[in-house]
Amino acid sequence: MNPKKNLFGINIDAVRMPEAIADLRSWIESDVPATGCRFVVTPNVDHAVLLQENLALRAAYEDAAMILPDGHPIIWASRLLRQPLPERVPGSELVPKLFDSFQASGELRVFLLGAAEGVAFRAAENMKQRWPRVQTVGIYSPPLGFEKDSAENKRILNLIAQAKPDVVVLGLGAPKQELWIHQHHRQMKAKAALCVGATIDFLAGEKKRAPVWMQRAGIEWLHRMCSEPRRLVKRYAKDAWIFPQLVLRQMSGWDRAGQRT
Numbered sequence: 001m002n003p004k005k006n007l008f009g010i011n012i013d014a015v016r017m018p019e020a021i022a023d024l025r026s027w028i029e030s031d032v033p034a035t036g037c038r039f040v041v042t043p044n045v046d047h048a049v050l051l052q053e054n055l056a057l058r059a060a061y062e063d064a065a066m067i068l069p070d071g072h073p074i075i076w077a078s079r080l081l082r083q084p085l086p087e088r089v090p091g092s093e094l095v096p097k098l099f100d101s102f103q104a105s106g107e108l109r110v111f112l113l114g115a116a117e118g119v120a121f122r123a124a125e126n127m128k129q130r131w132p133r134v135q136t137v138g139i140y141s142p143p144l145g146f147e148k149d150s151a152e153n154k155r156i157l158n159l160i161a162q163a164k165p166d167v168v169v170l171g172l173g174a175p176k177q178e179l180w181i182h183q184h185h186r187q188m189k190a191k192a193a194l195c196v197g198a199t200i201d202f203l204a205g206e207k208k209r210a211p212v213w214m215q216r217a218g219i220e221w222l223h224r225m226c227s228e229p230r231r232l233v234k235r236y237a238k239d240a241w242i243f244p245q246l247v248l249r250q251m252s253g254w255d256r257a258g259q260r261t
């Protein structure tokens with residue numbers, strides 16, 4: 001069991017990237033527990049804000065087998081609140097690092113679920129070049145509104161069961177991917193599922209991550225906002241208003257529901 005740090009009501013695993021990869025490898029090498037396919041979530045500021053009001057997302061987080069800090073502000077807040085997390089473990093880096101690890105030793109079967117039509121196919125092509133020992137055994141881009149369609153959900157679970165992946169990479173955006181896996185992980189035939197947002201787009205070269213200097217400076221969000229302003233400006237404005245309040249509240253010992261933390 002990894003050490004945890006409680007930040008804004010989220011029990012975040014206090015691990016570095018190599019420990020997160022070691023955990024994933026151990027899940028992949030063992031049987032699926034009776035509670036279902038283990039899943040990983042990667043909170044950023046937006047998740048922390050959403051979680052305060054979205055009870056379904058909170059429940060999904062409570063059932064996650066590993067919670068890894070995606071954004072710099074989560075790390076900064078953890079230090080400010082004296083619950084220090086050792087480093088960022090973003091989903092978009094976790095996936096390539098996991099593939100590197102299996103390329104170095106072993107073999108991995110991967111199912112890519114999400115991203116726009118055709119994108120996962122291009123991701124699989126790139127993966128074949130870069131990580132020949134990582135086999136993409138299935139891809140699927142679900143249609144709009146799929147999450148509310150029980151026949152479609154059953155179809156997705158069947159596709160995954162037939163493909164027999166070790167890992168499902170879920171790129172459906174937040175909070176959809178977390179809610180979906182929480183609802184279906186008991187029926188999912190895979191050793192691990194990773195809720196990692198735009199990672200399939202990054203693997204495909206469809207979207208570019210921010211330049212390294214921006215990542216290091218903690219302003220990757222600015223790069224994302226400039227590349228998708230219509231979708232992200234409103235979200236980031238709300239997050240910039242609420243997140244500092246969450247930090248201040250925890251600092252003064254009270255959470256948003258008025259409970260002592």
Ligand code: UDP
Nearest residue numbers: 114115116144171172173174196197198201
């Ligand atoms: N996406 C999807 N189906 C949906 C909604 C989103 O496949 O119903 C994909 C979208 O194509 C993109 C990813 O989810 O590949 C969005 O990830 P991102 O991390 O940008 O979303 P966020 O979590 O920031 O909303």
